[in-house]
Amino acid sequence: MAMETVIPNNLWRWLAVAATLISALAIVGTYRVFSQTYDEPAHLASGIEYLSKGQYRYEAQHPPLARIMLALGPYARGVRTIGKINQFYEGQLLLGQGAEYRTRLALARLGELPFFILICLFTWLWGRRLLGEAGAALGVLFVATNPNLLAHAGLATTDIAPAAAMVAALYMYALWRQQPTTKRAIILGMMLGLAAVTKFSVIAFLGVALVGAELWFRLPTLRRPRSLGIIVLCTCVVVWSIYRFSFGPIGKTGVPVPAPEFFAGLAVFLSHGTGGHPAFLLGSHSMTGWWYYFPVAIAVKTPLPILVFALLGCMAVVKEMRADRSSESALLLIGIAGVLLIGMMTKVDIGIRHVLPLYPMLALVAARGVIELWREVSLARQARFGRAAVALLAASTVFITARAYPDFLPYFNPIAGDHPERVLVDSNLDWGQDLYRLATVVEKMHLDSVRVAYFGSADIRAAGVPNARRLHDHERAAGWVAASQTMLAGVWVDTSFAWLNRIQPVGRVGPSLLLYFVTPKQAMSGLPGVSGN
Numbered sequence: 316m317a318m319e320t321v322i323p324n325n326l327w328r329w330l331a332v333a334a335t336l337i338s339a340l341a342i343v344g345t346y347r348v349f350s351q352t353y354d355e356p357a358h359l360a361s362g363i364e365y366l367s368k369g370q371y372r373y374e375a376q377h378p379p380l381a382r383i384m385l386a387l388g389p390y391a392r393g394v395r396t397i398g399k400i401n402q403f404y405e406g407q408l409l410l411g412q413g414a415e416y417r418t419r420l421a422l423a424r425l426g427e428l429p430f431f432i433l434i435c436l437f438t439w440l441w442g443r444r445l446l447g448e449a450g451a452a453l454g455v456l457f458v459a460t461n462p463n464l465l466a467h468a469g470l471a472t473t474d475i476a477p478a479a480a481m482v483a484a485l486y487m488y489a490l491w492r493q494q495p496t497t498k499r500a501i502i503l504g505m506m507l508g509l510a511a512v513t514k515f516s517v518i519a520f521l522g523v524a525l526v527g528a529e530l531w532f533r534l535p536t537l538r539r540p541r542s543l544g545i546i547v548l549c550t551c552v553v554v555w556s557i558y559r560f561s562f563g564p565i566g567k568t569g570v571p572v573p574a575p576e577f578f579a580g581l582a583v584f585l586s587h588g589t590g591g592h593p594a595f596l597l598g599s600h601s602m603t604g605w606w607y608y609f610p611v612a613i614a615v616k617t618p619l620p621i622l623v624f625a626l627l628g629c630m631a632v633v634k635e636m637r638a639d640r641s642s643e644s645a646l647l648l649i650g651i652a653g654v655l656l657i658g659m660m661t662k663v664d665i666g667i668r669h670v671l672p673l674y675p676m677l678a679l680v681a682a683r684g685v686i687e688l689w690r691e692v693s694l695a696r697q698a699r700f701g702r703a704a705v706a707l708l709a710a711s712t713v714f715i716t717a718r719a720y721p722d723f724l725p726y727f728n729p730i731a732g733d734h735p736e737r738v739l740v741d742s743n744l745d746w747g748q749d750l751y752r753l754a755t756v757v758e759k760m761h762l763d764s765v766r767v768a769y770f771g772s773a774d775i776r777a778a779g780v781p782n783a784r785r786l787h788d789h790e791r792a793a794g795w796v797a798a799s800q801t802m803l804a805g806v807w808v809d810t811s812f813a814w815l816n817r818i819q820p821v822g823r824v825g826p827s828l829l830l831y832f833v834t835p836k837q838a839m840s841g842l843p844g845v846s847g848n
Contacts, residue, residue, distance in 0.1 A: 318449035318689055321702075327448040331455040335435040338459035338716075339428060342469040345721040346421040350750035350778045352724075352742070353771050355471045356406020359423050360396075362386025363409055367395045369559060373402040375580030376587060378512040379557055381427065381476035388422030403772045412777040417751075423471035430479040431468035434458055437479070438675045441486045445644055446682055453682035453709065457621050458675060460712035466723035467668050474668040477517040480510035482675035484521055485650050488528070489643050491542070492535055500542045504549025511550065512557040512577075515584040516657065520672055524653030528646055587663060594664040595740050595806045604664035609655060612667040615731040615738055618715045620708050621681050622728075628684030644683070650676045666742030685709050724748060725826035736800040745800040747771020749825035750778040753797055756824050757781055766790075768798035768812050770827075786812075793838040796831040797824055 322330075361373040362382035367390065371379055386394075389409065399405040410416050435455050442451030458464060467474040484506040491499040510517045529536055536543050551573075555561075558574035565575050572578060591602040596611060614622070632644045654673035663669065685705060692701025719726045725744045727735040736744060747770050757765055757780060766786035767775055775783045786792060788811040802812050818837055820829040 318686060322449070324448040327452040331435070331439050331452040334452070334456045334459040335432060338435075338465060339432060341716075341720055342428060342431060342465055343425070345465075345469045345723065346424050347417055348721045348751065349469075349724075349748040351410065351420055351771070351773050352470055352472065352746040352748050354473075355420070355423065356410060356772055357402040358382050358385060358406070358472055359389065359409055360399075360402040360405035362423075363390060363394055364396045366390045371558065371576050373405070375576050376583040377473045377514060378577065378580060380509065380512040381430070381473040381514070383557075384429065384476070385423045385426040385471040387426050389419045392419065392422060394419060407772070407774050407777065410777065412774075413779060416777055416779070420471065424469055427468060427471060427475050430476045431464065433479040434464065434468075434475075434482060434675050437482045437486050438678055441482070441489070442679050442682055444489075445647075445679065446686060450679070450682045450686055453685050454675075454679045456709070457624075457678035457681045457712065460618065460716040461621065461674055461678065462618070462716060462719050462723040462726035463616055463667055463671060464674055465716070466726070467671060469723070472668075473514050474671055476513035477510065477520075478671040478675060480506070480513045481517055481520055481524075481650070481654075481672035484510045485524065485646060485676070488525065489646055491546075492528075492532065493643075495535075495539050495542045497542070497545060500545040501549050504546040505553050507546065508550040508553025508557075511554050515581055516588075516661075516669065517672060518581075519657045520650075520654045522653075523657055524646075524650045527649045527653060531645055531649060532641065588661045591662040592665055593806050595801075595804050596664065596738070598737055600806060601664070603662045606659045608664035609658040609667070609670050612739060612743065613670070613673075615727050615735070616667050616743060617677075617728065618712050619728050619730070620712050620715070621677070624681035624684035624688070624709070625677050626684065627688055628680035628682065631683055631687045632680060647676045647680050651680070666746075667739075668742055722826055736804065740801040740804045740806060741770075745770055745827035747773060747799070747827075749827045750775060750780055752825045753783075753828060754778070754780040756822075756830065757783065762795050765795040765797055766792045768796065768802045768815070770799040770801035770807070788812075791833075791838040793833050793835040796833050797828045798831065799827055800829070801827075803829065 357374065358377070361371065363386045364373055365371050365379055365383055366386050394409050397405055397408050399408065410419050435458055438454045438458050439451045442454035446454070464475070464478065484503070487499065487503040487506045491503045507521065510521055554577060555573045558576055560573070561576060562571060562573055563575045564571050565578050591604065594601050594604050594608070596605055596608055629648065632648055635642045636645045651673045654670050658670045689702060689705050692698060692705055695701050724746060731738050750773055753767070762782060764782045767783050768786040769775065775785065786796060788808050791814060796815065798812055798815050802808055803816055805813060815831060818831055818833060820831050822830040824830055
């Protein structure tokens with residue numbers, strides 16, 4: 316029995332719409348729960364500079380599109396470039412303080428919401444093309460109930476935009492491959508251009524995916540040189556237009572080129588990606604990362620039902636690929652493999668956010684898994700119970716996401732165990748997001764002072780935390796101390812705060828902060844002991 320015979324097509328469409336709208340509301344609902352994450356002020360500073368001065372000089376490592384979008388709200392509120400040299404300091408000043416801080420930060424985050432809606436739209440379009448109305452709705456459901464996508468769609472960063480750009484570009488490539496009209500070539504070129512200015516990593520992701528697709532489908536593009544020329548031209552024009560048709564030399568070469576900021580940023584990105592970054596995985600530290608970092612991150616941060624269905628769907632797609640080399644479903648696996656391959660090759664292992672573009676494709680593969688399993692159980696003797704079990708497992712993703720709300724960013728599935736901070740930290744768990752909650756705790760407990768070992772870029776008082784100051788590296792302070800999981804793990808500061816790990820915390824402030832009361836003796840000696848008032 317097909318799923319469409321159980322639920323009519325129009326209801327599947329309404330399910331997709333409802334999943335998109337409810338998840339969008341859930342995302343908006345997190346804006347005033349969380350203070351800024353580490354990178355948000357820097358992105359805001361660059362976006363405001365672009366809008367108010369027509370320049371893009373703060374940092375070239377990230378292209379402008381996502382930053383432009385997040386800057387629109389604050390810019391409409393009257394925020395303008397101040398001109399500080401450091402982009403993080405500039406961003407802090409642009410956010411303001413107190414109530415204005417919360418409003419401007421919320422407006423910046425709202426600018427990224429359209430990218431999430433685009434993910435849902437293109438997932439639905441591609442799902443309907445490959446799997447019908449039921450598969451399209453299930454794909455959207457698995458996007459809308461993926462805490463990783465919801466988390467980064469709710470932040471003023473550059474991480475959700477590339478996920479939207481990649482699924483859109485691959486979808487248009489699929490359409491163009493089937494029917495290479497001039498119109499589709501133009502749209503594909505535009506999509507590729509927009510993808511290139513969301514995040515430089517997407518150029519690598521799409522590059523590997525498209526080369527892999529060309530090889531698998533036996534190089535269809537080389538047989539269409541005119542269409543290929545249109546695609547390349549449109550891609551270049553879109554990229555150049557986002558950089559305001561700038562023209563100038565690249566670095567010290569003196570060679571003038573269109574959009575020199577693009578090439579300068581690409582060079583910095585490549586240097587960063589191969590140079591390494593402080594990282595943490597399974598209790599270990601590294602500057603060069605681990606090839607298995609992202610497979611582990613996906614395994615512990617993706618809801619288990621989605622993983623199970625994706626595995627089943629992957630098996631079904633591989634079987635189909637063997638039977639029919641031209642199967643469009645192959646593009647889903649090729650896209651996922653492209654993202655994962657590049658992620659495993661880079662030396663910047665600081666969060667699952669860097670491989671978010673694979674999740675829309677994974678959602679469609681998981682939808683395929685649901686459909687395949689539904690068909691199998693429908694043939695069994697106890698078909699009714701089997702179909703009910705499949706439906707409940709798929710619907711359980713809604714419960715998982717609702718239970719995680721509003722803490723989508725630090726979500727871990729049961730594989731991570733009771734102490735996910737021993738598996739991953741940084742932007743997987745603690746990105747400086749719980750200062751609002753700390754302010755509430757300080758006021759509720761009437762604390763005269765609190766020292767904060769904080770992994771973030773915020774001005775703690777501007778974020779509304781009273782009677783607080785940062786706890787410096789290797790500083791040992793008696794009294795109330797709030798410490799972030801990333802600092803306790805020693806990712807950026809080695810053993811500076813290891814002494815706190817020998818003291819029993821008295822509470823938790825959100826998932827990212829532990830609260831301690833440190834006695835003078837413990838502050839001096841770091842001896843183990845149970846904190847208390």
